[in-house]
Amino acid sequence: MKVNLQNNNFTTMTDEDLVQMIVHSGNTSLFGILYDRYAQKVYSKCLGFAESRDVAEDLTQDVFVKLYLNLKKFRGESKFSTWLYSFTYNHCVNYSKLVLKKRRREEDLNEEYQDLMADEEITDEEIFALSVGKLQEALGQIDAEDKIILLMKYQDDKSIKEIAQMLEMGESAIKMRLHRAKKKIVEIYNSL
Amino acid sequence: MDNPFKKILQDEKLPVYIKDRVIDNLNFIKLSLDVSELYTVKVPQALGSVIGESDKKKEQELIEKIINAKKNENNDE
Numbered sequence: 001m002k003v004n005l006q007n008n009n010f011t012t013m014t015d016e017d018l019v020q021m022i023v024h025s026g027n028t029s030l031f032g033i034l035y036d037r038y039a040q041k042v043y044s045k046c047l048g049f050a051e052s053r054d055v056a057e058d059l060t061q062d063v064f065v066k067l068y069l070n071l072k073k074f075r076g077e078s079k080f081s082t083w084l085y086s087f088t089y090n091h092c093v094n095y096s097k098l099v100l101k102k103r104r105r106e107e108d109l110n111e112e113y114q115d116l117m118a119d120e121e122i123t124d125e126e127i128f129a130l131s132v133g134k135l136q137e138a139l140g141q142i143d144a145e146d147k148i149i150l151l152m153k154y155q156d157d158k159s160i161k162e163i164a165q166m167l168e169m170g171e172s173a174i175k176m177r178l179h180r181a182k183k184k185i186v187e188i189y190n191s192l
Numbered sequence: 193m194d195n196p197f198k199k200i201l202q203d204e205k206l207p208v209y210i211k212d213r214v215i216d217n218l219n220f221i222k223l224s225l226d227v228s229e230l231y232t233v234k235v236p237q238a239l240g241s242v243i244g245e246s247d248k249k250k251e252q253e254l255i256e257k258i259i260n261a262k263k264n265e266n267n268d269e
Binding site for chain 1: 193194195196197198199200202204205206207210211213214215217218219221222
C-alpha cells in the first residue's frame with residue numbers, strides 16, 4: 001500500500017492511531033513517521049549503554065527493527081512513549097548482559113569483593129557533589145560495564161535488587177561492581 | 193543535593209542514514225514474510241481449491257454415469 005504522506009494527516013496523528021494503522025497495513029513509510037518522532041530519544045538511551053557511537057547506532061537500528069515486528073503487542077494500556085521507553089530499556093539491558101557476561105567471573109569477583117569492601121565506600125553525597133560537565137567527560141572514559149551500572153543506579157533510580165534481576169547476576173556481585181564503578185568514576189573525575 | 197546524573201544530556205545527533213538502513217531492513221523482512229506466506233499458505237490454498245474442483249467434477253460425472261446407466265436399464269426392461 002502506497003501512502004501519500006503529504007496529502008494525509010498522518011504526520012499529525014497521535015502515536016497510538018499511527019501504531020494501529022501500521023499494524024493493519026504493515027506500511028513502512030508510516031513507520032518512518034514513528035521513527036522520526038522517537039529515533040533521537042532511543043539513540044540517546046542507547047548511548048548510555050553502549051561503549052561507542054557505532055554500537056549505539058547498531059542498538060538503535062535493532063530497537064526499531066524489533067519494534068516494527070512487535071508493534072502489535074502494544075495494547076494501548078500506557079502511552080506509546082512510555083511503552084517504547086521500556087522496550088528500548090529492555091533491549092539495552094539484554095545487550096548489557098552480553099557485555100557483562102564476557103567479563104563475568106563470579107568466584108573471582110567474590111574474592112575481589114572482600115578486598116574491595118575493605119576500602120572506604122564512596123557515598124552518594126560524594127557522587128552527587130560531582131559537576132555535570134566533568135562527570136559526563138569521565139563517563140566517556142570509563143568501561144562500558146561500569147557505566148551501565150552507574151547509569152542504572154543513579155540515572156534510572158534502579159535498586160541493587162532490580163539491577164541484579166535485570167542483569168541476571170547476584171546482588172553481592174552488583175554491589176561489588178557498583179562499589180568499583182564509583183571508585184573508578186571518582187578516580188577518572190579527579191584526574192581530569 | 194542534586195543528582196548530576198539526571199542532568200546529563202546526550203546531545204549527540206543520530207546520523208540520518210540510520211533511517212534508510214532501518215526502512216531497507218524492514219522492507220526486506222516484509223518481502224521475505226510475503227514470499228514465505230505465498231509458498232506456505234497461498235499456493236497450497238490455490239492448489240487445494242483447484243484439485244478440490246476437479247474432484248467435484250469427476251464426482252458429478254460419475255453420478256451422472258450411474259443415473260444414466262440406471263435409466264438405460266429401466267428402458268431395456
